[in-house]
Amino acid sequence: MVVSKRIVLHFPRRVVERPIVYRLVKDYDLEFNILKAFFTPEEEGLMVLELSGEQTDYDKGINYLTKAGVRIQSLSQDVIRNEERCTHCGACVTICPTGAFELDPLTRRINFYNEKCVACVLCIKACPPRAMEVHF
């Protein structure tokens, strides 16, 4: 069975330089698509990846990453909305590149569909009351 998943990889400083993603291709026959890669201010490497391949290869690949010291999170857990703080203004709607925010025309509230989120973090600082949070 072929699977395709979006995951977030957190690299501690010491593994950043090693060609980890390359080995996923070579040793585990997985295909990848890097959606976003950057360093956090704490110098942790962060990569949003779409990974696909046979389920067994996928599991082995994930196992390899974990052993190499990479922390893996499923994507949807990463960017969350603090519901207490969100005022439903709508400033995020035109900022998000994937359309994860949608205006409900009736209630005029802003729905957040985090399955559409690719953790690009653009909304984090563009939200005036800072209701969007990245959880590493």
Added chain:
Amino acid sequence: MAKTIEEINEKIKAGKAVVVTAEEIIDLVKQKGTKKAAQEVDVVTTGTFSPMCSSGAYFNIGHTKPRIKLGGGRAYLNDVPAYTGFAATDILIGANALPDDDPRNRVHPGEFNYGGGHVIEELVSGKDIRLVATAYGTDCYPRKKLETWINIRDLNQAVLFNLRNAYQNYNVAVNLSDRTIYTYMGVLKPDLGNINYSSAGQLSPLLNDPYYKTIGIGTKIFLGGGIGFVAWQGTQHAPNVLRSDNGVPRRGAGTLAVIGDLKQMKPRWLIGTSMLGYGCTITVGIGVPIPILSEEILKYTAVSDEDIFAPVVDYSGAYPQMKSDILGEVSYAQLKSGMITIQGKEVPTASLSSYPRAVEIANLLKEWILSGKFQLTKPVAPLPGVESGITFKPLKERPIED
């Protein structure tokens, strides 16, 4: 049919007043007509919840032992500078104030994570705030240093005093340049990438009373979740602008200065706010009740988003350069549809003002009035109207030559 505020207050006391929101009145007038609606309805409640930069608060912290004179010294609340140009223990903090060591826009766009607006929100939430102050020392106020936690419940007075709030209409912002710009109207993407607006439109207080026939100095209002008053016309109050046939300004026009006891306000309605690349501010909730004293006043409150127009302004050129050019006018109904065609391009819209929260404010105020705990006040003086001739003047610079 003309009613008086006294009569409406009698009805409120008796639990018989009919109160609807500025949104509900629109359909009611469509069904019943203005005459019948004006007979039935006593009060229309409005609301707005939006970043409002010209806001601040002042406090009296009480005297220390030995005494310190903060006036003329320096004071910081959670590292954010407060104004000390008053007497010994009165300090004032503005929503835009930033810690001295905030990097601001040195790395553009600056984040502006914490400023005066956040201090006000935390105070209202009941959190302890760190006060650090220095003074020069006098014979009667010998102390020179003070470092202490303060809490709103211990302050003698804590007063929200906003110099300019509740703008009657506002610019709609776009960016015609080829790079992203970071403004007080939010992040604007290049080449007309998005349109940002900031008004509750049909629910906004002064758009429902375009000629200030009921809202005046002394009007009791919902302010920050508590009770406040209109203290004066706000700064930049400019009643003399282009208006539609229904009287509604087509440009930014009137404003309100508002005041109220911060101790009874709630953090849900005073939110520290960060505008990326611009600065810190505070999002303020305001609701104003409009007494339906006549059919004419009711007609004004029945205004809907289709009939309120705002100018589209380029924030990469015309705005910073103080040019009056606009790209056209759009209605709030168009803005709220989510997409507008400008210069042949479909552009997505977004709001900085929260309409759901404006609805919530109008409903809260309605409940307060229905429950009898909020009665209306008669203004002690009117706000300057069109006849005042007041306009919003630019600064006439007169270079200083040595």
